[in-house]
Amino acid sequence: MRSSSYHHGDLRRALLGAAAEALATEGAAALTLRGLAARVGVSRSAPYRHFETKEALLAAVAAEGFERLATAVQTARQNVATSDETFVALAKAYVAFARAHPSHYRLMYGREALSRQDHPALQDAADGLYDALTAAITEAQAAGLVRSGEVAPLVGIAWALVHGLAMLLVEGQMEPPASDDTLAELAARTLLRGLSPAD
Amino acid sequence: MRSSSYHHGDLRRALLGAAAEALATEGAAALTLRGLAARVGVSRSAPYRHFETKEALLAAVAAEGFERLATAVQTARQNVATSDETFVALAKAYVAFARAHPSHYRLMYGREALSRQDHPALQDAADGLYDALTAAITEAQAAGLVRSGEVAPLVGIAWALVHGLAMLLVEGQMEPPASDDTLAELAARTLLRGLSPAD
């Protein structure tokens, strides 16, 4: 075995990619560090040059997920004309992401071990998403669609609804409706109505 | 009770109890079958006489959790006079349960491996909870608090909101408010308003 294969070009990225793929195809339970290494064509303890521990690898994968979800949400937010549809589009995008990447979404929210304190990068990525949601609510307030007042609790409720929906669908706890985002849309409209200014 | 130390009186129950306790004190990650066995004073493979596998044990623990949560919800539902407060009380009870038993709640909803298909008992217990929620919505419809129509989607939304709230709080993704159930109450009222009949 000659020189060129000793050093893998970008093992870190390769590992993250393999992890994401394994997550998508086989689920988190089947994701093993040794398996990833083999898949990438590297020995079992090579990953330790790039990640402190398995948890750290998973945290990095989760962080990537948060970034992508934040992007999806931002995109949805900007591609809508009327401001009340923003809400609906956002909810749809959120739920759609979760349903498209169930194991990934589960990983992002489901691991107690992935406490954000231990993984600052994860924390940052999650904050990015939160900020996007906050911006959407603030905007809705400005448009007079949502009652004014402290945003944090309102964001909390909106996030909870959409996250809960995503979770229940992802975990298979709830029958998915025929059309994928029917429920997300209904949820968004219900929420909007519940949050509308009193008159 | 039993004088001979060879046979443990009711190992099955003892294991379930130890598991619940370990879950509460050390979290799911630290829960090991061998550890449980030791804790109960029994050899490492004794649990296999009562549970097919570790997953089966966890499923049983989760099922117990669903039963207790369903009971808590039912109790909350019946202890309230006016019908519109039922909703609020229910949400509070739900979220309170999750916050009181974080690891347990996580186990109930967070494990993909615990697919209900594989564990009929789990499925039944979860259905019990779902039925309780459905009953609450139906009742609210009868009282004219919630618009009439198919219940399933409405239940879905209500469940999603309350579950999402519980999850975010449990996972530490969201700052808990000063008063514990402030958010739950706000969520319930918002939802109620969003679901109220058009006029």
Place this chain on the structure above:
DNA sequence: ACAAGAGTGTTGACACAGTCAACATACGAT
């Protein structure tokens, strides 16, 4: 150009966990 030295990858080894098989012991019905 060249010799450190840092960076990256490899093999060997260990502890621990889930699980099965073979064996031991108690309980309950005949």
Place this chain on the structure above:
DNA sequence: ATCGTATGTTGACTGTGTCAACACTCTTGT
């Protein structure tokens, strides 16, 4: 009292995360 069955025990195997010691390669200061 006996025999079968339920329950518990020990031994062994596999797979996994992780560390330590060693090997290769790329970069960099002189």
